[in-house]
Amino acid sequence: MDCDGVLWRGKTIIPGVVETLNLLRNMGKRLIFVTNNSTKTRALIQKKIQSFGIQCNQEEIFGSAYAAAVYLKSINFNKHVYVVGEESIASEMKDLGIKYRGVSEHAYIPKSVDEVADSLNPDPEVEAVVCGLDSRVSYPKIAYAHYYLTKNKNCVFLATNTDSYLPVHGKTLPGAGSIVSSLRTSTGREPIVLGKPAITLMELIIKSTGINPSRTCMVGDRLDTDILFGNEGGLKYTLLVLTGVVHEWSQDQTIIPSHIIPSLGDIASFFKAHL
Template identity: 35%
Template sequence: MDIKTVIFDMDGVIYRGEKAIPGAKEAVLSLEKEGAEVFFLTNNGSRTRRHFAKKLSSFGIKAPLKKVYCTSYGAAKYMSENMPDATAYVLEEDTEKEFTDAGIRCVKTEDAKAVVVGLDRNLTYAKLSIAFRALVKGAHFIATNDDPSYPVEDGFLPGAGAIVASLAYSTGKRPLIIGKPEPYMLDLIVKEHGVNKEEALMVGDQLSTDILMAKKEGMRSALVLTGVNTRQEAMRGRIRPDFVVDSIRDIPKIVRDSTRR
């Protein structure tokens, strides 16, 4: 079946840190020129959709806001749909606007009815304590993602999962995960844009998030080797992508070849 939609992870696929992956701009432009619908889906919940759209633009990739998905947006959307009257303590860096835009009131106290946890590189013990006490009091525990690490220019850094795990361990509570490999973010794209999963390709650099989500949802997937996982891990592991390629540069050929079968 033809591939008509391509969903790109960002970290490790489009860029590493503040540097674009070579060929990213050209690959996206090629896909769009050939008629593919392109989306961007990151597990990163430490910034807003507007931030990620601006970052893509800085690499020459013009992405409409409606085609950019991050887990802070997903968490705000989830709360607006399922607990619109709940207050939120957001343990992330710069994402409260996503919540206020969705009609969710953010607070800085342990009386919050929901605790939303993601990557906060300015984390303090005081912040962690507020989140801990709110959860002990019965607040809903929402994690934008539980990635153990994420790629940067010179290697890797601890991910949101390091913070999520500390609260899960100390409170004995399990969070609701918004991001990959859980299906919520993909389901948002499907619902908001009418995407056919059988005609879509998920492109990512992590087997345990990007590729596993695609497998769970019956989508084809491509692992790029510019991020977390290696070709050997893909070949030996239980989570196997449909394609393993060196980088994003190879994705347009996969899409073109799908139309020739």
């Protein structure tokens, strides 16, 4: 299931959600929390989920920073990865024993384009680039990533997600997809995407957790990420809740969930009333 818009909205838990999740656990269902946010490690996401009174352990969480590290591990990557992204990505790489560069390196060093060219000092061990949301993105960082991706056609190119923008404190800011676009344009290369709705993420989750797609339901509040992810990822069910991005269901949608309910909290109320 998705988190923001499904479990909580901003800083407020959605009524009945804690009860619903406890009920599902008591029925023996497994829960997996999937988020495109690459600026938080699994530990931080867990802390946030628990802060709302929701039970959750780290193995149940798939953030896109973690997914990038799991992907590299899955292809037995043993070189260095250059990270255009935040500490969270570095931290997930470190946890899985993957060596990285970038992150706080090459950020905010004021240089002219000529100076950037002259000062490029590439690491010959870098054979992968991961790009996510990065509040300290800089021209030198993009230049390094561009160098690695164009110099070596086999250099792995990962994007944590391609969300074009994201809501923060009532404003919208450029998303990871905005930064990924810079590299896509300058290099002409397409990344492997590790956020919803990318199929690669679903394959990774199925492989890592051993869930059975024919007995799994994706719960989300967005059609173009969550519901598409479940539908195209081959899950048996997709459940749209109307507590987030989609407030009202209209028939003229092209992405169709198998089920729709007003709120995830309704499941607990339903059981309380009928059983």
